Amino acid sequence: MAWFESHLLSTLVFLPLLWAVAGLVIPGKFRKTHAVWALLGSFLVFAVSLRLYGAFDAGGAEFQLAERAEWLPSLGIAYLLGMDGISLWLLVLTTFLTPLVILGSFSAIQERTKEYYFLLLFLETGMLGALVALDVFLFYVFWEAMLIPMYFLIGIWGGKDRVYAAMKFFLYTVVGSLLMLVAIFYLAYAHKVQLGAYSTAIVDLYRVNVPGGGWLSVQSILFLAFALAFAIKVPLFPVHTWLPDAHVQAPTAGSVILAGVLLKMGGYGFIRFAFPLFPEAVVLYQPVFLGLGAVAIVYGAWVAMVQPDIKKLVAYSSVSHMGFVILGLFSLNSIAAAGSVYQMLNHGVSTGALFLMVGMIYERRHTRMISDFGGITKVMPIFAIIFMIVTLSSIALPGTNGFVGEFLILLGTWKTSPWAAAAAGTGVIFGAVYMLWMFQRVMFGPVTNPENEKLRDLSGRELAVLAPLVVAIFFMGIYPNFFFEKMEPSIQRFLERAQVKSTETAIADLGRN
Amino acid sequence: MQVVEPWVVLTFAATIFLIGLGGLMLRRNILVILMCIELMLNSVNLSFVTFSRMHGDMAGQVSVFFIIVVAAAESAVGLGLLIAMFRTLRSVDTDDIRLLRE
Amino acid sequence: MLGLILLFPLIGFLINGLWYAVLQAPQGRKKAGSLATGLVASSAIFLSFAVGVVAFVQLAGMPEGARVIENNLFSWIKVGGLSLDFVLRVDPLSSLFVLVIAGIGTLIHVYSIGYMSHDETPGRFFAYLNLFCFSMLVLVLGGALPLLFLGWEGVGLCSYLLIGYWYQDIEKAKAGKKAFIANRVGDLGFLLGMFLIYTTFGTMDFSALREVVVQRFGGMAPAGAELAAVTGICLLLFVGCTGKSAQIPLYVWLPDAMAGPTPVSALIHAATMVTSGIYLVARLDFLYALSPTALEVMAWVGGLTAFVAATIAVVQTDIKRVLAYSTVSQLGYMFLACGVGATGAGVFHVITHAFFKALLFLGAGSVIHGMHEEQDILKMGGLKKHMPRTFLVVTVAWLAICGLPPFSGFFSKDEILWMAFASNQGNRVLWALGLLTAMMTAFYMTRMWIHTFMGSERFDHHKVHPHESPIVMVAPLYVLAVLSAAGGFMGVPHASWLAHWLEPIVPHVVPAEGVNHSMEWVLMAVSVAVALLGMFAAHRLFRDLRRPEALKARWAFIHKVLWNKWFVDELYEGALIRPIGRVSQALWRGFDVAVIDRIVLGFGRASEWSGQTLRLAQTGSLQAYAVFLLLGLVLTLGYMIYGLV
Amino acid sequence: MENLVTIRPELLGLATVELEALSPHFAVLGGAVLALVLSVVRWLQPKWSVFLVSVATALLGATLSFPGLSGAALAVFNGMMVVDPYSSFFNLIFLLSALITLLISFRYLDSEKLQHPEYYVLVLFSALGMMLMASARELVVLFIALETMSLSVYSLVSFRRADRRANEAAMKYFILGGAASAIMLYGVALVYGATGTTHIQAILERLASRGAGESVLFSVGAWLIVAGFLFKVASVPFHMWMPDVYEGAPVPITGFMTTGLKAAAFAAFVRVFLSLGYGKGLSEAVETNLHHILWVCAVMTMVVGNVIALTQTNLKRILAYSSIAHTGYLMVGLIAAPRGTEGYSSLLVYLAAYAAMNLGAFIVLTLLAGKGDAGLNLHDLSGISKKNPVLAFSMAVFLFSMAGVPPTAGFVAKYLLFYSAVQAGEVPLVIIAVLCSAISVYYYLRVLVYMYMRDPIAGATSARVPVWSVMALASMVIVTLQVGLLPSPLVEMARKAVAGL
Known part of the structure; x- marks a missing residue:
């Protein structure tokens, strides 16, 4: 047991994979056992992540529970794991969503379940x-x-x-990350030249000073390479077109994990790599990305308004919500940064719930077109209540989790550039427009389509999937400090690394908060 | 006796080499192509001998023997392949071997 | 102790809500009756009213200057330099509002038991109603702007849920959506105002804000950039108020909100939610006083809204729409009052308006209830005989709203007109506008009164036989009637208890020097005369129905404009909603699919195309390969030698 | 004439230490000859006996060359050849790929009715030729080794005598191969003319002393030699033969060619390249010209290889063009090696990783191949994951590795290669290489699409997988993943090998 204690992070990361490999032993036809086995595994991993929450103390060192092992000494590459306040919560989000997703796909996935659950747990290992x-x-x-x-x-x-959607998703991300790879090479070599030794540990690379200066200086180009890879993942406005296809074609579980966690990798990448490595370039390109973030918010909302397909609508809403994250990060002050990390968690919970519910009605009606629905509230009242709560969280109603995120981001962004905040603010209005319009066309009105009459309401299992999410929505809305305590110091360090003295301490002296 | 300038022999060898290369590209009968390859190898031998004479050491001459041996082996294999091809294609024309394309 | 005021409606909501969701919602489960759920809800709001009264009494006991009770429940958001606590604070202003909300709320809850008796899911209705009261109380008790915003959007949500209560009718659902989005537009203004306050003054807590403002500006008015900031704040917050309190640009949702059940219209769209705008302005009075331009804008918007709404109300035939436009008009009055600096008068009018407008709506509700959901006043008439008690109560409210002396309406409306005339921000044109609107108010209210209760019975008898509403509905009406009648005496000019009570929060406005004292009595007489004129005109015009038909025919064009609400809805539809729809369609089809995707796929196709062309080079002929090989060799050799020579 | 008289006895004798060093070569030679003899002995069931002997020889050779990995460099045959970690490293690659080819060929030849023992002998001889090439230090010896390898491969390519496509492929390969060898030999002659020696080490000294680097004769000769090698590795201007030959040849032989042949060509190429002074001796002008030409060739190779592969539907041709693309990446490594601090070790790692994944892919192809190598088109593959999940999984691993997706050997190899290229300052080249490998991801994944995401065509039976092949397949999958996850042993081996150059 001692080994586990000292290598907590390694166990967390590789437990799902080992559990999945062990699951391969179960012969193909026992569909239920595969699902239950995977569920068990994901609960175990969630337990480990809770243990992590306990082990992480906010005041401590920057990267805690660090583990190091030589991997490729000649190139200074080491198997180095560590965790700070921000990655802690993204970890917990991942381990929180995976069991729900597995539970949610009991009835949805009927064939080749063995490979399905293996891939899900393998995905979890990759993310963690x-x-x-x-x-x-x-x-x-x-x-x-x-x-x-x-x-x-x-x-x-x-x-x-x-196939088209999967290929597009893969190629989009690969092209982005390959350019990032070249930037990594340059950085690692610069480290060798400047500091003598080979090392690709992120803490060492922070110390490398890359010649900054103009728009196309070395540091700016490297920053753009990193930023492109992460912007594709976020997805930020111009490079987002893979998301709607991927979401519409993915199975429910796939799109929940895709929206819930994979999009956060982009944001996390910005926080961990792009900002601290290239501070001058960040300040230089700040207006560009603030603009892109605001445009993403409004563009995502407007395009979402005219979508005939619910899943595509929710996909574009993700573009809009993640636009807030970028806005928050690039405002470079601690309120907005905390807001954007929180928004990442919210988006994971609320959009994950939305996709799960769309999956549930898709299972019943095998269609996602809004026009095929109408008056579902009469037929499935419980579904209607939960769907209403999740919709409210998605349009950032105060009291739910969405509000805290967007409020902090807009407040922080206002300090940096009022115009970006005002433009992004309209996103709040359009967010309400497309969500409520969709809600009204799907849920309210008379039951027009005869097939909708006999839909059965949510089963116990489906309720068990949605209940934790609903609780999370309200808990995160009412008591966000629970999350901010552990996150606070890491955000401060993130900003100091981005070498921007947070300006709000100056204002706080003026009056009592 | 009158000494032959080395560069004369070298240019002669070079021309033979080019003739061989040209033959390889222009002629369509594979037998002739095989002969052209032999021609190229022999021109190399000639160059080797001249250079060895210029440098006054035996290495060049020795290599010639190896090259001759290899050339012989090559012709043997080449003709073997040609016969195998002829047995199936009933022709030795390069235009007939166009099956494998794009 | 203040937490209790919030706790009771919340508990009421949870009981009804969970009871409905768990036991009643699933298919085939028995639905609870309106009595049981009604009682739970009413008792919850009544307890909260009781605690409100206790708080009021405690406040009264406190010394003049320091009348504040505050308790800080928990720290809501603490991150970066910002720390927001969930602090509840009651002071003279908010205690008044608590009493109004909880008091009238209780009456309306009781009334709803009767009104919703034959509805199939009353549990859901009462749950929403309690949630509304909770949000409204949070709005009023919130000690900082974000908390007020929490309540602000909470009431927006509840109005959405309650307007669209009968969700099977798509029109009602649309009305709910329209209300929420209109509010959301206003809320954006509110948000931006809040941020501007934070960046300018560094805090969003009301008392801290007051200290900072007083300490920074003290006596002298702000100038230059600071004035711009303060004006910006006031205007942005006023945009929020126009959204919530249905003023000129964003009032379109209120008339459609009549799609909801009548108690909802009474509680939310008459007494409480729509007045939150005034509460906000009153709460930040010390800020608004600093920027004359903001006050100017508010006064004019208020005046214009009052006038325009009154003109539309004159031609409406649906009883609830008449009352809706009358509410918009009265709200215009309140903002007119705040605009001319008489915020105290504005608050006074809020209270009196709450009494008689709630009474009017509930009266209309019992009329509709009696007439089996018939809402068109042209198909009513002569109900005096069938519904005597409702007739009596509605008459009291009618007299109050017209502004006849003994009733509450007279005192508050007159105070506003006097201040519009006399205070140094006020001006004659606004006063004249207000007076004209007062006359039109009297006119259309009398028209409604006559059509409904007097004259011949225009409904066909065998289908509809009107009956008096049960006691559970009429009792609250009597209470409201008493309040409408006597309510005015708390704000008698020159000896108004209310002004004295609000003194520390809202300074008493003294008329400009130039105006001598006696003018006030003259104006009072003028306003009464105007009201009587309006009533008399309506009485003579609508005695027999042929005369208004003739009038309508002659002024057909004006009637058409007024009937179609000055085509404001069509304007918004044409100017905003359709273009945004077209642009987003273009953005999606055009930009997203055609531009970005085409570029992305373009790369794929380009490499595919080059692959196809290069592939043709593999002709399969030996000679070609040899030529290509040699060509490559010669080229490279040439480059090598070229390099040397 | 006088120096001919004294015949120096020590030239002829072989010291015992040299014998030990050459033991792998002698083992393979002996094994090959034994196999040849046995193939004639009818009563001993030549089908089995020759197969087992050749497998044994390959194994023996591999085990014998292990010690060489850490030993010191030893010049043999009076400096004509050298046995050092570098050559032992390559010996391992050649013998392992020969071993795998032999293992998978056995069942393949049965099903194709081509069970002639000569096949195994030829494979051994070509392996021998490769080993000699890797350790040759003298240009003529190198030529002889090259020819031994090529001749045996020509005949292996046309092993399916009755098939016109095989004959055509062999003939094309023979003629163009012959021409290329002649060109290279002519280059050797010119270099001999310019420097007076064909010994690799000596050329370098003569260059330094005589300043022959400038002379036109030497540069033309050098380029002709390099051109000969470029032909062998199928770089762009000289690549036209490869797709046709790969398609015509039997599947195991194609596998053997992509791995063994390419590795041998690069092994010799590196030695010769160094001796021609690239990076050290050559004059400034020649160096930049050579760099420019190679730069253009590398870019064109990568682009042509990747882009044409997009359009191919026959799996063998896809892997042929992917092999061209990988040659392009290797050329990037070659160009960058002298200036990069990593040197040639990343090249070696890449060759080893490439050998592993390519062999694995061809094992799967051999098992899937129908009569006469039919059934290797993309749509024939649809739904394989349902029929044989093991084959599909291993093919997925190999394809991801070729695409350079992380947890596999391909990624580590590409990372090291491009990392040393960036260190050498070849950033634009690396960016092009990276974008080309992005293109390659498409056609590698398209194979997976057919395998995993299409339903199997009606009546497709699952291929029978014999025990030999499963062993070979498993070993390749393990090597690919192991190098992907724990690359340091291979990298250390490569660095030691390069140190001796």
Whole structure:
């Protein structure tokens, strides 16, 4: 047991994979046992992540529970794991969503369940690994390893033209990350030249000073390479077109994990790599990305308004919500940064719930077109209540989790650039427009389509999937400090690393808060 | 006796080499192509001998023997392949071997 | 102790809510009756009213200057330099509002038991109603702007849920959506105002804000950038108020909100929610006083809204729409009062308006209830005989709203008109506008009164036989009637208890020097005369129905404009909603699919195309390969030699 | 004439230490000859006896060359050849790929009715030729080794005598191969003319002393030699033969060619390249010209290889073009090696990793191949994951590795290669290489699409997988994943090998 205690992060990362490999022993036809086995595994991993929450103390060192092992000494590459306040919560989000997703796909997935649950747990390993890797090479390995299971999940169990969507998803991310790889090479070599030794540990790379200066200076180009890879993942406005296809074609579980965690990798990448490595370039490109973030919010909302397909609507709403995250990060003050990390958690919970529910009605009606529905509240009242709560969280109603995130981001962004905040603010209005319009066309009104009459309401299992999410929505809305305590110091360090003295301390002296 | 300038022999060898290369590209009968390859190898031998004479050491001459041996082996294999091809294609024309394309 | 005021409605909501969700919602489960659920809800709000009264008494006991009770429940958000606590604070202003909300709320809850008796899911209705009261109380008791915003959007949500209560009718659901989105537009203004306050003054807590403002500006008015900031704050917050309290640009949702059940219209769209705008302005009075331009804008918007709404109300035939436009008009009055600096008068009018408007709505409700869901006043008439008690109560409210002396309406409306005329921000044009609107108010209210209760019975008898509402509905009406009648005496001019009570929060406004004292009595007489004129005109016009038909025919164009609400809805539809729809369609089809995807797929196709062309080079002929090989060799050799020579 | 008289006895004798060093070569030679003899002895069931002997020889050779990995460099045959960690490293690659080819060929030849023992002998002889090439230090010896390898491979390519496509492939390969060898030999002659020696080490000294680097004769000769090698590794201007030959040849032989042949060519290429002074001796002008030409060739190889592969539907041709693309990546390594601090070790790692994944892919192809190598088109593969999940999984691992997706050997190899290229300052080249490998991801994954995401065509039976092949397949999968996860043993081996150059 002592080994586990000292190597907590490694157990967390590789437990799902080992559990999945062990699960391969179960012969193909025992469909139920595969699902239960995977569920058990994911609960175990969730337990480990809670143990992590206990082990992490906010006041302590920057990266805690660090583990180091030589991997490729000649190139200074080490198997280096570590965790700080921000990655802690993203870890917990991942381990929180995975069991729900597995529970949610009991009835949805009928064929090739063995491979399905293997891929899901493999995906979880990839995500957890990327979140705790502190060595740039190790991070890149997990970053791309994540793509393989998601590619198969979309490709094999997806919708009609799943192959196109899976291929587009894979290629989009690969092109982005390959350019990032070249930037990593340059950085690692610069470290060798400047500091004598080979090392790709992120903490060492922070010390490398890359010649900054103009728009196309070395540091700016490297920053753009990193930023492109992460912007594709977020997805930020111009490079987002893979998301709607991937979401529409992915199976429910796939799109929940895709929206819930994979999009956060982009944001996490910005926080861990792009900002601290290239501070001058960040300040230089700040207006550009603030603009892109605001445009993403409004553009995502407007395009979501006219979507005939619910899943595509929710996909574009993700573009809009993640636009807030970028806005918050690039405002470079601690309120907005905390807001954007919190928004990442909210988006994971509320959009994950939305996709789960869309999956549930898809299971019943095998269609996602809004026009095929109408008056569902009469037929499925429990579903209506939960769907209403999740919709409210998605349009950031105060009291739910969405509000805290967007409020902090807009407040922080206002300090940096009022115009970006005002433009992003309209996103709040359009968010209400497309969600409520969709809600009204799907749920309210008379039951027009005869097939809708005999839909059965949520089963016990489905309720068990949604209940924790609803509780999370309200808990995160009412008592966000629970999350901020552990996150606070890491955000401060993140900002100091981004070498921007947070300006709000100056204002706080003026009056009592 | 009148000494032959080395560069004369070298240019002669070079021309033979080019003739061989040209033959390989222009002629369509594979037998002739095999002969052209032999021609190229022999021109190499000639160059070797001249250089060895210029440098006054025996290495060049020795290599010639190896090359001759290899050339012989090559012709043997080449003709073997040609016969195998002829047995199936009933022709030795390079235009007939167009099956494998794009 | 203040937490209790919030706790009771919350508990009421949870009981009804969970009871409905768990036991009643699933298919085939027995639905609870309106009595049981009604009692739970009413008792919850009544307890909260009781605690409100206790708080009021405690406040009264406190010394003049320091009348504040505050308890800090828990720290809500603490991150970066920002720390927001969930602090509840009651002071003279908010205690008044608590009493109004909880008091009238209780009456309406009791009334709803009767009104919703034959509804199939009353549990859901009462749950929403309690949630509304909870949010409204949070709004009023919140000690900091974000908490007020929490309540602000909470009431927006509840109005959405309650307007769209009968969700099977798509029109009602649409009305709910329209209300929420209109509010959301206003809320954006509110949000931006809040941020501007934070960046300018560094805090969002009301008392801290007051200290900072007083300490920074003290006596002298702000100038230059600071003035711009303060004006910006006031205007942005006022945008929020126009959204919530249905003023000119964003009032379109209130008339459609009549789609909800009548008690909802009474509680939310008459007494409480719509007045939150005034509460906000009153709460930040010390800020608004600093920027004359903001006050100017508010006064004019209020005046114009009052006038325009009154003109529309004159031609409406649906009883609830008449009352809705009358509410918009009265709200216009309140903002007019705040605009001219008489915030105290504004608050006074809020209270009196709450009494008689709630009474009017509930009266209309019992009329509709009696007439089996018939809402068109042209198909009513002569109900005096059938519904004597409702007739009596509605008459009291009618007299109050017209502004006849003994009733509450007269005192508050007159105070506003006097201040519009006399105070140094006020001006004659606004006063004249207000007076004209007062006359039109009297006119259309009398028209409604006559059509409903007097004249010949225009409904066909065998289908509809009107009956008086049960006692559970009429009792609250009597209470409201008494309040409407006597309510005015708390704000008698020159000896108003209310102004004295609000002194520390809202300074008493003294008329400009130039105006001598006697003018006030003259104006009072003028306003009464105007009201009587309006009533008399309506009485003579609508005695027999042929005359208004003739009038309508002659002024057909004006009637058409007024009937179609000055085509404001069509304007918004044409100017905003359709273009945004078209642009987003273009953005999606055009930009997203055609531009970005085409570029992305373009790369794929480009490599595919080059692959196809290069592939043709593999002709399969030996000679071609040899030529290509030699060509490569010669080229490279040439480059090598070129390099040397 | 006088120096001919004294015949120096020590030239002829072989010291015992040299014998030990050459033991792998002698083992393979002996084994090959024994196999040849046995193939004639009818009563001994030549089908089995020759197969077992050749497998034994390959294994023996591999085990014998292990010690060489850490030993010191030893010049043999009076400096004509050298046995050092570098050559032992390559010996391992050649013998393992020969071993795998032999293992999978046995059942393949049965099903194709081509069970002639000569096949195994030829494979051994070509392996021998490769080993000699790796340790040759003298250009003529190198030529002879090259020819031994090529001649045996020509005949192996046309092993399916009755098939016109095989004959065509062999003939094309023979003629163009012959021409290329002639060109290279002519280069050797010119270099001999310019420097007076064909011994690799001596060329370098003569260059330094005589300043022959400038002379036109030497540069033309050097380029002709390099061109000969470029042909062998199928770089762009000289790549036209490869797709046709790969398609015509039997599947195991194609596998053997992509791994063994390419590795041998690069092994010799590196030695010769160094001796021609690239990076050290050559003059500034020649160096930059050579660099420019190779730069252009590398870019064109990568682009052509990847882009044409997009359009192919026959799996063998896809892997042929992917092999061209990988040659492009290797050329990037070659160009960058002298200036990069990593040197040639990343090249060696890449060759080893490439050998593992390519062999694995061809094992799967051999098992899937129908009569006469039919059934290797993309749509024939649809739904394989349902029929044989093991084959599909291993093919997925190999394809991901070729695409350079992380947890596999391909990624580590590409990482090291491009990392040393960036260190050498070849950033634009690396960016092109990275974008090309992004293109390659598409056609590698398209194979997976057919395997995993399409339903099997009606009536497709699951291929029978014999025990030999499963062993070979498993070993390749393990090597690919192991190098992907724990690359340091291979990298250390490569660095030691390169140190001796």
